[in-house]
Amino acid sequence: MSIVFAITFGLLAVAGLLTLLRIVRGPRTLDRILAVDVLVVLIVAGTAVGMAMSSRGIYIALIVVVALLGFVGTISVVRLVERREEYR
Amino acid sequence: MSVRDWISAVGLVSGALFCVIGAWGMVRLPDTLSRLQAATKPQTLGLLLILAGTAVRLEPHFAAGLVLAGLFQVITAPVLSQLFGRAAYRTGGVDRSTLVVDELSQRLRAGRE
Amino acid sequence: MPRRGRHGTRVAPSLVIWLVIVWMLLWGTFDVATAVYGLVVALIVLVLFPLPSHRWNIFRRPWRLAVLAGYVLVDLFGSALRFVADAVRNSGRVSAAIIAVPVLSDVDHIIASAANVVSLAPGKFVLQIDRPGGIWYVYTTGVRAAQDAHKAYDDVVDMQRVVVWAFGDEQEAPEARSRAEEAKRQRDRTAASRPQEPAPIEAVAESEAEARGADADTDADAGDGDENRREDR
Numbered sequence: 001m002s003i004v005f006a007i008t009f010g011l012l013a014v015a016g017l018l019t020l021l022r023i024v025r026g027p028r029t030l031d032r033i034l035a036v037d038v039l040v041v042l043i044v045a046g047t048a049v050g051m052a053m054s055s056r057g058i059y060i061a062l063i064v065v066v067a068l069l070g071f072v073g074t075i076s077v078v079r080l081v082e083r084r085e086e087y088r
Numbered sequence: 089m090s091v092r093d094w095i096s097a098v099g100l101v102s103g104a105l106f107c108v109i110g111a112w113g114m115v116r117l118p119d120t121l122s123r124l125q126a127a128t129k130p131q132t133l134g135l136l137l138i139l140a141g142t143a144v145r146l147e148p149h150f151a152a153g154l155v156l157a158g159l160f161q162v163i164t165a166p167v168l169s170q171l172f173g174r175a176a177y178r179t180g181g182v183d184r185s186t187l188v189v190d191e192l193s194q195r196l197r198a199g200r201e
Numbered sequence: 202m203p204r205r206g207r208h209g210t211r212v213a214p215s216l217v218i219w220l221v222i223v224w225m226l227l228w229g230t231f232d233v234a235t236a237v238y239g240l241v242v243a244l245i246v247l248v249l250f251p252l253p254s255h256r257w258n259i260f261r262r263p264w265r266l267a268v269l270a271g272y273v274l275v276d277l278f279g280s281a282l283r284f285v286a287d288a289v290r291n292s293g294r295v296s297a298a299i300i301a302v303p304v305l306s307d308v309d310h311i312i313a314s315a316a317n318v319v320s321l322a323p324g325k326f327v328l329q330i331d332r333p334g335g336i337w338y339v340y341t342t343g344v345r346a347a348q349d350a351h352k353a354y355d356d357v358v359d360m361q362r363v364v365v366w367a368f369g370d371e372q373e374a375p376e377a378r379s380r381a382e383e384a385k386r387q388r389d390r391t392a393a394s395r396p397q398e399p400a401p402i403e404a405v406a407e408s409e410a411e412a413r414g415a416d417a418d419t420d421a422d423a424g425d426g427d428e429n430r431r432e433d434r
Binding site: 001004005007008011012014015016018019021022025028030031034035037038041042044045048049051052055056057060061063064067068071074075078079081082 | 089093096097100101103104105107108110111112114115120123124127131132134135138139141142145146147149150151153154156157160161164167168171172174175176178179
């Protein structure tokens with residue numbers, strides 16, 4: 001089973017690196033926000049895998065809260081960017 | 089490995105694969121709207137699979153929280169993509185060369201004539 | 202037909218049930234004490250932050266809700282795979298379309314849930330909702346020819362029908378079915394009058410160009426596309 005966790009973590013790390021690449025490259029603010037949102041989802045996924053590995057549900061609250069906060073944060077930033085760029 | 093382990097393994101690895109595909113699409117695709125597709129949809133599916141893979145390994149009352157997280161993801165993903173899509177379209181995040189038909193811009197133009 | 206709920210501070214029972222379920226999932230314990238505390242918290246929340254009341258009970262028909270959930274899951278899987286296949290085959294080159302699709306319902310919450318269901322399927326999302334006109338503008342990827350656009354159109358109409366069937370009341374479902382058939386008939390008519398291979402649009406929507414104060418280059422392009430479009434009409 002540990003090889004499964006290794007593979008999963010490896011794949012998630014690759015996904016995270018690709019997402020970081022998009023954050024660096026941009027080119028628009030919206031792209032970066034989107035990439036950060038994806039990164040939050042990846043972190044949630046990684047935390048879940050960590051819980052599966054230890055078979056203990058100690059980070060459940062963390063997962064739920066991070067998922068919700070990520071959503072609220074992304075929405076507010078998108079609205080801000082939309083308003084700022086629309087009339088430029 | 090028990091049956092439960094197998095289910096968990098399939099969920100975890102396929103979920104992570106979907107996450108990678110989504111991230112790969114984010115890097116490869118040309119404009120914000122298509123990246124949005126790659127970012128939100130395979131990500132959602134990937135996260136759901138990973139949460140399912142985790143849930144079968146936990147005690148039931150922890151799994152309930154995972155169900156909640158998955159539910160939030162399913163509810164929030166379309167809201168985000170709609171918001172992002174509108175913002176991207178309005179601020180010029182669309183690569184027009186990828187569009188075969190654009191009935192929205194036709195409509196916008198017709199509205200002003 | 203638009204039936205709007207009475208606006209008041211009446212506490213909707215479905216919302217209370219929903220909040221209690223969320224509360225119990227959050228704590229992960231399913232006993233009476235948690236339910237009672239959840240009930241108290243839900244009532245406090247709903248009294249302090251009243252929502253416009255609506256007569257929508259999502260748990261009224263759990264069987265149809267389950268069918269809808271299954272439909273969404275199957276759709277999520279199927280179109281995720283299709284999106285991946287499309288992206289791999291064309292090595293990241295995208296060919297997309299924004300198509301106008303009529304809305305089948307007049308009830309706000311059904312339109313909202315249908316838009317969410319459509320947006321959850323990979324390769325599609327509702328870009329803009331024209332509420333008074335009853336039109337959605339749906340962005341879809343993987344459109345290479347007119348047939349693909351028509352298939353996407355039919356998909357969206359079918360999805361809406363399932364959502365209305367699951368959430369709407371008794372007379373809305375047949376109404377939506379007839380509207381769906383009408384919409385498809387209209388689509389066929391416009392498809393016949395339209396060229397089989399839609400010409401690529403190089404035009405930029407003028408409103409955006411104006412709003413952004415775009416440079417002369419894109420303005421010229423927009424003018425070009427405009428000419429084409431007028432000939433089409």
